[in-house]
Amino acid sequence: xxxxxxxxxxxxxxxxxxxxxxxxxxxxxxxxxxxxxxxxxxxxxxxxxxxxxxxxxxxxxxxxxxxxxxxxxxxxxxxxxxxxxxxxxxxxxxxxxxxxxxxxxxxxxxxxxxxxxxxxxxxxxxxxxxxxxxxxxxxxxxxxxxxxxxxxxxxxxxxxxxxxxxxxxxxxxxxxxxxxxxxxxxxxxxxxxxxxxxxxxxxxxxxxxxxxxxxxxxxxxxxxxxxxxxxxxxxxxxxxxxxxxxxxxxxxxxxxxxxxxxxxxxxxxxxxxxxxxxxxxxxxxxxxxxxxxxxxxxxxxxxxxxxxxxxxxxx
Numbered sequence: 001x002x003x004x005x006x007x008x009x010x011x012x013x014x015x016x017x018x019x020x021x022x023x024x025x026x027x028x029x030x031x032x033x034x035x036x037x038x039x040x041x042x043x044x045x046x047x048x049x050x051x052x053x054x055x056x057x058x059x060x061x062x063x064x065x066x067x068x069x070x071x072x073x074x075x076x077x078x079x080x081x082x083x084x085x086x087x088x089x090x091x092x093x094x095x096x097x098x099x100x101x102x103x104x105x106x107x108x109x110x111x112x113x114x115x116x117x118x119x120x121x122x123x124x125x126x127x128x129x130x131x132x133x134x135x136x137x138x139x140x141x142x143x144x145x146x147x148x149x150x151x152x153x154x155x156x157x158x159x160x161x162x163x164x165x166x167x168x169x170x171x172x173x174x175x176x177x178x179x180x181x182x183x184x185x186x187x188x189x190x191x192x193x194x195x196x197x198x199x200x201x202x203x204x205x206x207x208x209x210x211x212x213x214x215x216x217x218x219x220x221x222x223x224x225x226x227x228x229x230x231x232x233x234x235x236x237x238x239x240x241x242x243x244x245x246x247x248x249x250x251x252x253x254x255x256x257x258x259x260x261x262x263x264x265x266x267x268x269x270x271x272x273x274x275x276x277x278x279x280x281x282x283x284x285x286x287x288x289x290x291x292x293x294x295x296x297x298x299x300x301x302x303x304x305x306x307x308x309x310x311x312x313x314x315x
Contacts, residue, residue: 012149016042017043020260022046030065045074046062078109080136106152107153110154125161128166136176158198159228169194174213177213185215189231206244214255235264
């Protein structure tokens, strides 16, 4: 699939390269390598809630890492799909963290995580219908007004569907992003997992996502549980997910890509190896595109020369 080079990209979401999720077990390795200039990853994604405190070691580490490489914030408790009122205390703390860290962008999940004041500590799917689109997009607009910038929303993996669904998941995601004028964090592994679990086509999903909305891509490993795939983030990225990523990247173009690994966390070298695998795919895509561009220029130059020769012959 050849990507149109005229597709726009979000101005506030530059291509940062390939990053990994920032986890406490890797702090010593990251800081040592950053100070020596030996990091092989380009940026880090920090879980917002882990740093929404006034002091302590995690905020200090995050600020030092931010002095070496770009950092983005990724939340898990915005609860944007809930019927509970937006949590003003949470938004105040998030806004304070944003002022302190100055992340490149902020993201959270298109889901609900609790109701009636109770946090279920899970990313739960929404019904894909007009009522949900209106409800969620209005709440995203309020969050963006509060933070003074656009955010990105991530598609979650899911294991159930609703009888009130009227559109496929990708159309729902696009409709919410359009109505809220927000970005999309496209989790390619979640697309793969949900496509398997619900029987839709993963390529149709990624092909539909507008490039001008995509801030970032997630890649992760998943597990099998009987007939289901579960988004556990405790394995290497599967070959099939990397293949879907390659298709996505070819169409969308240069976009920041991140490896998530949140359980059974390996040594940092192993995590870097996953990032380097993603970078190798990106480099292959870019080299192919450059070759295509050179070929197109040669063909165009040849056509121009032939046209000029025909004019000379007529003269």
